[in-house]
Structures are given as structure tokens and as C-alpha cells.
Amino acid sequence: MKKLLALGLMLAFASAASADFVDDFESYADQAALNAAYTQLYTVEMGLDTALGYNSNQSVHPGVTANYEGRMYKNLGEELDGTNANPIEFSVMAKVADGFTWHVREYIELRGYEGAGYDDGGLQELIALGSTTSVDTTKWHDRVMSGEGWAATGVAKTTEWTKLTALIKTDTVDILIDDVYDHTSTRTPGYTFDSIVIGSGLSSAFDVHFDNVSVQVVPEPAALALMAIGGLVALRRRR
Numbered sequence: 028m029k030k031l032l033a034l035g036l037m038l039a040f041a042s043a044a045s046a047d048f049v050d051d052f053e054s055y056a057d058q059a060a061l062n063a064a065y066t067q068l069y070t071v072e073m074g075l076d077t078a079l080g081y082n083s084n085q086s087v088h089p090g091v092t093a094n095y096e097g098r099m100y101k102n103l104g105e106e107l108d109g110t111n112a113n114p115i116e117f118s119v120m121a122k123v124a125d126g127f128t129w130h131v132r133e134y135i136e137l138r139g140y141e142g143a144g145y146d147d148g149g150l151q152e153l154i155a156l157g158s159t160t161s162v163d164t165t166k167w168h169d170r171v172m173s174g175e176g177w178a179a180t181g182v183a184k185t186t187e188w189t190k191l192t193a194l195i196k197t198d199t200v201d202i203l204i205d206d207v208y209d210h211t212s213t214r215t216p217g218y219t220f221d222s223i224v225i226g227s228g229l230s231s232a233f234d235v236h237f238d239n240v241s242v243q244v245v246p247e248p249a250a251l252a253l254m255a256i257g258g259l260v261a262l263r264r265r266r
């Protein structure tokens with residue numbers, strides 16, 4: 028019975044969290060391999076760093092770039108929407124280069140177009156996580172295009188690896204820093220997401236490394252508990 032219960036719980040959790048997009052950048056042997064997986068948008072590429080990662084060996088970074096450089100995208104191959112019952116968890120580990128000043132415009136974006144992917148029809152929604160220079164430059168930032176726009180979080184930027192998360196629900200987006208709730212933006216419901224963009228493509232006087240980019244639909248804890256109870260009831264009935 029215990030084994031069956033454990034199996035039931037494992038199945039409940041496995042089916043609950045579907046990883047729609049995860050990249051820890053460890054699988055790329057070189058820049059050419061990264062470029063085969065992503066579409067580089069500018070001459071100066073979003074670079075693969077094979078000597079620095081978050082608890083790992085590799086990550087990506089744009090370097091110190093001039094205008095319109097260091098930016099790449101990848102289509103998700105599906106349309107994802109977040110709801111209150113099943114939010115999209117969009118997260119990244121980010122680290123500003125050692126010795127940085129506040130002039131850092133680097134971020135990653137989850138985008139939704141009218142069509143099936145990046146630049147296919149009109150841009151409907153965009154959620155960004157990272158660093159910009161337009162609001163309180165000392166803090167980590169986020170952007171919800173249909174909601175608050177660019178906003179500063181309550182957490183200061185440092186050169187330590189920091190987890191930035193957007194929990195996208197029906198008509199709100201919760202922002203978390205290192206898994207601690209920071210604030211909530213409104214958003215227009217119904218727009219679905221289809222692409223990931225890494226790097227701003229804007230001039231930035233300091234470099235930022237990105238690792239563990241993740242987009243996945245996750246049930247709320249309450250929904251998870253219900254699924255676990257459901258699995259338990261189902262197992263008991265089978266006995």
C-alpha cells in the first residue's frame with residue numbers, strides 16, 4: 028500500500044508540473060551548438076560561457092554590448108496561458124558582472140504574438156525579468172506590458188546569483204525574488220505566450236549572466252494538495 032501510495036503521489040506531481048521550456052545551458056559544446064538551438068538576432072551574439080554557471084559550468088551572457096546586439100530567441104512550439112489554478116512559472120538565475128555600476132540593461136522576456144512565435148504578427152504581451160535603467164536603477168526589475176510596465180522590485184541588484192520569477196495567473200502576475208514574494212502587477216487576461224527572448228539587444232555598460240531559464244505551468248499548492256488527496260482516494264478505492 029505504501030509503495031502504491033508513493034507511486035500515486037509521484038504520478039500526481041509528475042503530471043502536475045509540465046516543464047514546457049527549461050535550459051541550464053550545460054548541453055552545448057560550443058557557441059555553434061547554442062546557435063543551432065536559438066536564433067541570434069544581431070551580429071554580436073548572445074554568448075555561451077563555458078566557465079561560469081549557477082551551481083554548474085555554463086551559462087549565457089551578452090558581454091558588454093553596443094546598441095542592438097546580444098539577443099537571441101527560441102519559440103516554445105506551443106501557446107501557454109497562465110490561470111489562477113495553473114499559473115505559468117517563468118524564472119531565471121541572473122548575475123550582474125563583478126564590479127558593475129547601475130548602467131545595466133539586460134533581461135529575458137516571455138513573449139506572446141498573434142501568430143505562432145517570435146515576430147509572427149502583432150506583439151500581444153511581454154513579461155521581462157532582469158535589469159533596466161529607466162526606474163530605480165539599484166533594484167532588480169520586471170516588466171508586464173499589459174500591466175505595470177517596467178517596475179522596480181524591492182530587492183537590490185548585486186553580483187550574486189539571484190532567482191527572478193514571474194508567476195503568471197489569470198489577470199495578475201506575481202513577482203518573486205529568490206522565491207520570496209515581492210509584488211503583483213495586473214495583466215490583460217487571455218493572451219498566450221509562445222516565445223522566449225534572452226538579452227535586451229540594447230547598449231549595456233556591464234554584463235549579465237543568465238542560467239536555468241524555465242517556463243512551466245504549475246498548479247497552485249492548493250491544487251497540488253487536492254490532486255494528492257484525489258490520488259489517495261483513488262488508491263484506497265482500488266484496494
Ligand SMILES: [Ca+2]
Pocket residue numbers: 051052053080081083084085086238239
Ligand atoms: Ca548552467
Ligand SMILES: [Ca+2]
Pocket residue numbers: 106139140141142143144219220221
Ligand atoms: Ca501566439
